[in-house]
Amino acid sequence: MKNLRIAAVAALLLPTAFAQDWPQWGGNDPGRNMYSPAKNLPSSFNPGKLKQGTEDIDPSTTKNVRWAAKLGSQSYGNPVVANGKVYVGTNNETPRDPKQQGDRSILLVFDEKTGEFLWQLVVPKLASGKVNDWENLGLLCAPTVEGNRVYIVTSRCEVMCLDAGGLSNGNDGEFKDEAQYVAGPGKPKAQIGPKDADIIWKYDMMDELGVFPHNASNCSVLIADDLVFACTSNGQDWTHVNIPSPNSPSFIALNKKTGKLVAEDSAGIGPNIYHGQWSSPSLGVVNGVKQVYFGGGDGWIYAFGTKPEKKDDLEVLPVIWKVDCNPPEYKVKDAAHKYPAAEGPSEINATPVFYKGRVYVATGQDPEHGEGVGHLLCIDPTKTGDITKSGVLWSYKGIHRTISTVSIDPATGLLFVGDFSGFVHCLDADTGKLNWVYDMKAHMWGSTFVGDGKVYVGDEDGDFVILPAKKDFDPKKEKPIFETNLGAPVYSTPIVANGVMYVASQTHLYAIGGSATTSDQPPKVDINLKKPDANK
């Protein structure tokens, strides 16, 4: 009996012990704090050199790099790791399938241990062109993996569910015409095989909702219960004046099993979109109630309930609270503050982070609009309604426009966030007090990652730095723990899964650090030590 109980506890422990995957944007944390509790994270590495005349990294020139894989030429999709596979979005400049040439968006899937290529999803470009689907950007989202299902938003503005095994285990799900999908509408079917993706279902947001994605669709979807939450990327057309579909939703929930629409937002964001919408949602539980956070293209953050309500024959997601993230002085009605002017208001591109009962998010714009003023807010999510005046616990205007998500270190209570002007800010998450600012001297598109007392971040110059996650770091006097250059811009966020750090430059994905013994083998669970607990 005793042994059985021990076995049961061990069985319960094992999955969580294994569950150091990073299965979605934000890892195991649906609050999407860019943090991992992993220890012994890298303090240095050498990204190595290319083998002469190739685009492959020569492993003999690297140090502390487990493997490196060639991506396309532009890679904005953040890697995720789940159940032994690494997923990353890129473009098709280095085709894995010689039959698929030219501009495509690609989801690449690698073996976690070896970096061996397993399968890929090939997404053709939209016929409407760059106004909806900008050239060569590739697949922009980070997938969300749950069990053997992979959920993404494609560059064709579709929410899609894939089989984590690809087509090698047969064509599962209701969607069967992968060969047509890969080729594109109206084209002769593509030749596909076991190294291609198995689409379970797809939901076309342009067809179904009439949304008009401005240049790109990118949401890293969130799953809560049976719902997949996604930003629709609805926005302006090419005139940058007109919003073609102001009444289309900005945020939706689909049934994760069927891909059918369950509900849409009731926030009426459409007419007030400044430009486009590219924020991914996060989840918090406040007083026992789930809240989904969404940064709108109107510069407001919304907390939606996850239980749809009926409104005018529509199933809608109720707004629990909302905050206008642009302070009044950014919204003065003159030319100097007219969107996208540097001193003016912004939308939200970063992902809101739920951490210890609070929500953190900062404002920013399409990187094409350059630098400008930003605003970082810490919000009390226990209030309801328009809580712009009552719900902001602290805010920080020292940040510039940013598309980066914050990382908060539970060990120190420090919040780290990069901005598009090139500065990493360190504040107390609790009070908003600024501790220090580090100058990267280059745009940051990706986010900081914090873990093991260190802050990791890359920039547009390809520089990758490791800073100490400590309050009294003095950037004027002290140097970073480590600096290197990845040879291409870094537009992604470093992540950690099973003790290994993954970071993608525009052209390569690196698996850094960790050791074969810790990552290849199940962690040893000493049953004897657990005995006293197990007997309680």
Added chain:
Amino acid sequence: MIRGVAQFSFALSLLVSLGAHAGHWPQFRGPTGLGYTDEKNLPLTWNAKSNVNIAWKAPLPKSDNPYSSPVAWADRVFVTSAVNNPVEHQVLCFDKGDGKLLWDTKVEPGPWMLKDLRGGYGAPTPCADGQKVFVVFGSAVIAALDIDGKIVWRKELEKYNFDVAMGSSPILYQDTVILDCDQNSKTSSIIAFDKATGAIKWEQKRPQVAFAHSTPAIVTVNGRKQMLVSASSAIQAVDPENGEMIWWCSAAGDASSPAFSGNLVFSDSGRGGKAVCVDATGTGDVTKANLKWAFPQIPEGLSSAIIVGDFVYRAHNPETVKCIRLSTGELVFNERLPGVSTWASPFATPDGTIYFASAGKSYVIKAADKLEVVATNDIGEENRASAAVSDGRIFLRGGKNLYCIAKKS
């Protein structure tokens, strides 16, 4: 024939009367198209508030996109201006000595009415040759005005599938004014207009390249003229006699003009991405043979690079300047110049002083292997236009005024 002679002598008299002044700044980025000036006695510092080294300031008409740069010929300075609603284009001529407005001529807009107004109608910089000033506006129109402001000819472009706006400025070559019309829908071309009549002397259609907004520069390589064009898919050397390609090297191009020194061309798109350095002595596709080096990433910054000695200087977002060794492609430094315009293109003097100058915050640096800031200046009228330099004077176009910077004698 007699008419020809009369025209010639008239032209000659104009040249004599106007040509007495040295230091013309006849087009975007000056006489070389590369940002170099011969001036040796330029002010290093200026301040509009305390009136330090501000020779004069002339008000400009309201302009929605006051991005074109001033040009100078002899005793005159020319500026173009445009508004969106109703669409209006005008050309202004100022006295270089005292800033007096000499004339102000409206040019009838062309056929392209913009819906997306981010770039506007007023980006292309005019060019001037002492007899005429040639102006291009984003409504797809080019015109020549005489030195008294009278319109001599006006031509509308047949194709205008430009991306957002026209950005390329007209440049001078012998008896032609050349306009790079790279655009969408496989309708790109380079057009050479006859300076005298506006007739098209040649047009080189180039459907293989997509849109770009950069201004070409004409250089001499081994005694032969090459027009360096930063095109969408390649840095190209084009024969300015006929638009035929001399050589090309695969590279992304769009906004920035190429830099050139010692038969080496430096080019990046201005929109973020890889930069290339190419040996300009080849022919045909030199992508493999003559690519000296590639620099992995120059972030967005619509301004252009300048080469001084063995260093390429390139200001870009977020308000930083990179110095890259021309001979090797290695990064020498990347430093902040807070508030610097990454739209305005720099100019350099013979002694290696580089002006990152605009009507906003300006930096004067010494060409060296580390950042040596000689002076910082701020007129406080931030704008995207590049400086013009002539006769010891620097002309800076603000959002509302034209400034003449000169040492007080």
